[in-house]
Amino acid sequence: MIVGLTGGIATGKSTVSQMFRELGAPIVDADVIARTVVEPGRPAWRDIVSHFGEDILLSDRTIDRPKLGGIVFSNAAERDKLNRIVHPRVRKEAGRQVAEYLRKDPNRPVIQDVPLLIETGLYRQMDKVILVYVDEQTQLHRLMERDGVSEKEAMKRIRAQMPIEDKKSYADYVIDNRGGLDQTRRQVMRIWEELRSLT
Numbered sequence: 001m002i003v004g005l006t007g008g009i010a011t012g013k014s015t016v017s018q019m020f021r022e023l024g025a026p027i028v029d030a031d032v033i034a035r036t037v038v039e040p041g042r043p044a045w046r047d048i049v050s051h052f053g054e055d056i057l058l059s060d061r062t063i064d065r066p067k068l069g070g071i072v073f074s075n076a077a078e079r080d081k082l083n084r085i086v087h088p089r090v091r092k093e094a095g096r097q098v099a100e101y102l103r104k105d106p107n108r109p110v111i112q113d114v115p116l117l118i119e120t121g122l123y124r125q126m127d128k129v130i131l132v133y134v135d136e137q138t139q140l141h142r143l144m145e146r147d148g149v150s151e152k153e154a155m156k157r158i159r160a161q162m163p164i165e166d167k168k169s170y171a172d173y174v175i176d177n178r179g180g181l182d183q184t185r186r187q188v189m190r191i192w193e194e195l196r197s198l199t
């Protein structure tokens with residue numbers, strides 16, 4: 001069983017994913033994979049350098065992420081180009097990790113943590129979808145606090161994504177992360193038990 005875990009920016013996806021990990025769940029993390037596929041010398045890194053030029057490299061040959069981010073944030077065609085380079089490699093590596101976990105233990109559900117699970121349509125390939133939910137006000141405050149950004153900047157980042165309320169209809173399980181961590185942990189434990197009973 002493959003379970004997609006998603007949320008909105010700063011709704012608590014990393015927090016919840018860590019709780020699943022502590023219960024022994026195998027986690028495949030799209031953010032971690034996205035960083036490893038662009039390490040110097042890897043095919044995605046080579047494609048990025050040949051398209052965007054050596055100017056986007058730091059002195060240690062790693063990609064200057066803020067600089068590349070600045071280019072693609074304001075240019076949809078360049079953003080598409082970058083996505084077309086990175087996404088297939090992330091998908092392939094994520095698939096490889098999922099298959100490896102399932103080979104080792106076919107009866108243990110694998111949790112795939114994907115920030116844009118719904119936006120990218122990847123949710124269709126999941127057996128179950130878990131959404132980590134907080135209301136927009138809580139999301140705003142936690143984002144401002146975590147990243148030390150203004151209300152305006154935080155709102156801009158939230159508004160760049162699909163509204164969290166709209167994501168609810170795609171989810172088999174909604175984890176309400178508005179309360180304390182203990183309340184969230186109890187929901188995680190309940191869902192993990194249920195997922196395990198389904199395999």
Ligand SMILES: Nc1ncnc2c1ncn2[C@@H]1O[C@H](COP(=O)(O)OP(=O)(O)OP(=O)(O)O)[C@@H](O)[C@H]1O
Nearest residue numbers: 008009010011012013014015142146177179180181
């Ligand atoms: N139940 C909670 N109560 C209070 N603070 C929380 C709770 N859950 C998460 N937080 C805090 O909210 C912030 C956002 O959480 P987290 O980083 O887990 O979100 P995320 O969804 O992974 O974010 P992103 O998608 O931006 O990476 C963090 O500072 C975290 O410590």
